[in-house]
Amino acid sequence: MRTRHALRAAIAFAVVAGTVAAGAQPAPAVSPLGSVAAAAATTDTPSDPPLPEYPGLPPRGDTSAAVPTTGIPCDDNGSDLRPTRDQVLDRAQSWLDVGIPYSQSRCYENRYGDYRTDCSGFVSMAWGIGGSGSGHWTGNLLDKADKIARSSLKPGDALLRYTGDPHQNHVALFVKWSDAEHTKPVVIEQTGSSDTIRDTWSESYAAQYTPVRYNHIQEEDTRPYDSFTGDAKADLIVHSGTDVAVRQGSGNGFADLGVVSSGWGRFHGLQITNGMGRLYFADYNADHRTDMIVHNGTDISVRLNTTTGWTDLGVVTSGWGRFHGLQITNGMGRLYFADYNADGRADMIVHNGTDISVRLNTTTGWTDLGVITSGWGRFHGLQITNGMGRLYFADYNADGRADMIVHNGTDISVRLNTTTGWTDLGVITSGWGRFHGLQITNGMGRLYFADIDGDGRADMIVHNGTDVSVRKNTPTGFSDQGVVTTGWGRFHGLDTTDGMGRLYLA
Known part of the structure; x- marks a missing residue:
């Protein structure tokens, strides 16, 4: 009796050519056969045809049948991502956990984007390929x-078979070898009969496939996450009086590295006598170390972090005198620095009145992308009439792009950055009405968002009175890790009696 993998070569993708078993309807062609894709975009999408049953695989279950999908073309997923291997496998697992129904004419959207639900759409999703989620197939994946x-x-590479014969074309995501001889691969693949599966291929079947590697995949030691020390776990930066000191983060505490720079007594971002500006900490040059960005009057300058000192790059942009985020006469807004486009460099995000715009950091200048979202006039984090809350920019879902985290009253919600728009995840946690970092009645403290444990996802750091605690960001919500450091009651960055300074997590 022939094995399942021997049969696959003959039947696995016969549906592409419309040569499935008797009684079955031909499947829609994959996206490069433009006439079918165009028709699906302008007419009612046909229902999924019967697909060949692979011997030994369970049939589709009710869970797969209930998964919501939409007709092609799939949405634009922005620019190509630069994921680590762990991130590729995490993305693949998101389909495997659900069991996405196989179709060459349908799309499935989750927090990782909107992609066609066939084998090449699945691999495109796992790799984070940008553009239309129905734009790639086995014939052009080598682009x-x-x-x-x-x-x-x-792990995270793929096994590709493209012969020009639609009966044979297929691609699957490589997970690991199942044997010491490295002949039988474990894969995750999008199949015709049992949807998304994890399977082990035979040596003879695997030999028909070509190993390929996504050209933007990142090895673990080049992850696009940063900290002051460059180890991916956010450090605690303490601005006390004129001094800036660092405490290195371990994921569950901080080790004091001492003062790293002095002379910043007038840069707390407060309305104090002779206040000059404020400081930010973000990776300006994509070396995974957070640099010091100085907002002095109208100028923005950069001091590159070398871990043993600073290299002063001088002024990198000017004209921002009304963007200190203070209640000053004619104040217009505030600035944020975070990686908007997943290239590893902190971009400048400008909150001007109701609008949020982006200036991409090219290291030799800035590329103005214009306004990317509007309606945020009451979210400057100031004590203004009818002020509602504040915004934060940090990578919530480990795709390398800074997402917009909205603190509205007591609620925290997330808008995922797709580079071409935002996917609203809704409220993710509540009960934070007294943590806006303002001098309001019964104010308790402030929040920060940074990657404490080095998994790529921004965690929520709670500064409550003297204590700093962590709520770890997990796929199902925030997990309270408790207090990680204490004694910071005078470091809220407020004009309080005996206030000493402020904290940053970077």
């Missing part, structure tokens, strides 16, 4: 990947 030696396969 985004390179062939590699079989001995070089690592």
Whole structure:
């Protein structure tokens, strides 16, 4: 009796050519056969046809049948991501957990984007390929990947078969080898009969496939997350009086590294006598170390962090005298620095009145992307009439792009950054009405968002009175890790009696 993998070569993708078993309807062609894709975009999308049953695989269950999908074309997913191997597998797991129904004419959207629900759409999603989620197939995946030696396969690579014969074309995500000889791969794949599965291929079947590697994949030691010390876990930066000191984060505490720079007594971002400006900490040059960005009057300058000192780059942009985020005469707004486009460099996000705009950091200048979202006039984090809350920009879902975190009254909600728009995840946690960092009646403290444990996702750091605690960001919500450091009651960055300074997590 023939094995399942021997049969696959003959039947796995016969549906592409419309040559499925008797009684089955032909499947819609994959996206490069433009006439079908165009028709699906302008007419009612046909229902999924019957697909071949692979021997030994369970049939579709009710869970898969209930998964909501939409007709092609799929949405634009922005620019190509630069994921780590762990992130690729996490993304793949999001489909495997659900069991996405196979179709060449449908799209499925989750927190990782909107992609066609066939084998190549699944791999495109796992890799974070940008553009239309229905824009790639087995015939053009090598536009985004390179062939590699079989001995070089690592988790998150793929096994591709493209012969020009639609009966044989297929791609699957490589997870690991199941045997010491490295002949039988464990894969996650989008299949015709059992949807998204994890499977082990035979040696003979795997030999028909070419190993390929996404050309933007990142090895673990080049993850696009940063900290002052460059180890991906956010450090605690203490601005006390004129001094800036660092406490290195370990994920569950901080080790004091001492003072790293002095002379910043007038840069607390407060309405104090002779106040000059404020400081920000973000990775300006994509070396994974957070640099010091100085907002002095109208000028923005940068001091690159070398871990043993600072390299002063001088002024990098001017004209921002009314963007200190203070209640000053004719104040217009505030600035944020975060990586908007996942290139590892902190971009300048401008909150001007009701509008949020972005200036991409090219290291030699700025590219103005214009307004990316509006309606945020009451979210400057100031004690203004009818003020509602504040905004934060940090990577919530580990895709390398800074998302917009909205603190509205007692609620915290998230808008995922797709580079072409925002996906609203709604409220993710509540009960934070007294943590806006303002001098309001019964104000308790402030919040920060930064990656404490180095998994790429911004965690919520709660500064409550003298205590700083962490709520770890997990796929199902925030997990309270308790107090990680204490003694910071005079570091809220407020004009309070005996206030000493402010904290940053970077």
